[in-house]
Amino acid sequence: MVGKQISGKDIAKQLRDRLRHQVLNEDCFRKRPPKLAAVMVGDYPPSKIYVSAKQKACQEAGIDSELYHLPSSTSQLQLVECLDFLKNSPTVDGILLQLPLPSHLSESAALLAMDPEKDVDGLHPISLGKLLSGQPGFRPCTPAGVMHLLDTIGVDLPGKHALVIGRSFIVGKPMALLLMEKGADCTVTLAHSQTQNLPELCLSADILVAALGKPEWIQGSWIKPGAVVIDVGINRLPNGKIVGDVSFSEACKRASAITPVPGGVGPMTIAMLLKNTVDSAKKRLA
Numbered sequence: 293m294v295g296k297q298i299s300g301k302d303i304a305k306q307l308r309d310r311l312r313h314q315v316l317n318e319d320c321f322r323k324r325p326p327k328l329a330a331v332m333v334g335d336y337p338p339s340k341i342y343v344s345a346k347q348k349a350c351q352e353a354g355i356d357s358e359l360y361h362l363p364s365s366t367s368q369l370q371l372v373e374c375l376d377f378l379k380n381s382p383t384v385d386g387i388l389l390q391l392p393l394p395s396h397l398s399e400s401a402a403l404l405a406m407d408p409e410k411d412v413d414g415l416h417p418i419s420l421g422k423l424l425s426g427q428p429g430f431r432p433c434t435p436a437g438v439m440h441l442l443d444t445i446g447v448d449l450p451g452k453h454a455l456v457i458g459r460s461f462i463v464g465k466p467m468a469l470l471l472m473e474k475g476a477d478c479t480v481t482l483a484h485s486q487t488q489n490l491p492e493l494c495l496s497a498d499i500l501v502a503a504l505g506k507p508e509w510i511q512g513s514w515i516k517p518g519a520v521v522i523d524v525g526i527n528r529l530p531n532g533k534i535v536g537d538v539s540f541s542e543a544c545k546r547a548s549a550i551t552p553v554p555g556g557v558g559p560m561t562i563a564m565l566l567k568n569t570v571d572s573a574k575k576r577l578a
């Protein structure tokens with residue numbers, strides 16, 4: 293099993309197929325299909341790619357999607373008006389606010405203005421508060437996708453030492469919370485840029501989740517033999533190649549299972565967004 297690659301692409305496809313089946317067959321969706329509204333401000337090229345990938349995935353799963361593409365000159369008030377409109381729209385089940393926003397806009401104020409009942413990205417403070425307090429709710433898609441991967445490949449989590457590298461509210465912090473939640477029961481360490489003994493911490497981690505955004509930063513020699521390595525990073529090198537935060541070929545030799553980049557966590561993030569949208573629609577249509 294040394295260096296077994298985890299195909300997030302395949303696991304995400306299985307989940308998307310299940311969702312499609314659900315949308316086609318469950319009674320509540322006879323009224324109408326689930327609908328995701330994506331809000332994008334400006335023309336940041338990676339955001340355009342992510343939003344179009346999400347819309348394509350929606351279409352394949354039988355989920356309606358609509359893009360609200362606002363110009364980069366949009367004011368905070370105009371953005372909030374758009375989010376309010378979607379909040380009140382009876383046929384919209386999920387709202388995705390594509391980040392980052394142009395620098396003149398406040399992301400935290402925009403997220404706060406969203407309807408928490410339609411927060412399928414799981415980033416509204418209410419959703420994050422529910423995660424913190426152990427209540428059911430929308431979970432942020434990337435860490436939720438990682439948990440789905442670990443569950444699908446049957447990683448035994450309770451009591452294991454999980455190291456999460458990165459403390460963003462989108463990935464690192466919710467990842468740490470999900471791994472320590474009842475049921476997962478890991479002993480979690482969260483590292484960040486000021487952490488002093490990263491190689492030693494990595495060597496003691498049974499589960500290592502790298503979300504620091506630094507190309508191939510985590511060396512193969514830092515990996516505990518037999519560890520499960522989840523590489524969340526997406527980094528574009530000057531030559532155009534996309535790599536993760538982990539030095540993949542070296543880490544493969546020591547890990548028992550490892551996600552590649554691309555084709556690992558990325559597809560899971562999209563699949564979890566669809567799952568949250570279908571769950572939201574089901575609740576609203578039931």
Ligand code: NDP
Nearest residue numbers: 434458459460463484485503504505524525526557558561
């Ligand atoms: P952020 O830049 O918001 O956060 C990066 C975190 O890594 C920060 O907490 C930072 O610490 C920490 N960090 C930076 N350098 C080091 C270091 N040398 N050692 C330890 N910790 C360090 O990034 P995101 O969380 O948004 O994203 C992380 C990566 O994941 C990016 O590559 C991004 O593209 C990718 N990503 C992938 C997704 C997917 O679907 N696969 C989805 C979302 C993100 P500090 O807080 O101290 O600055």
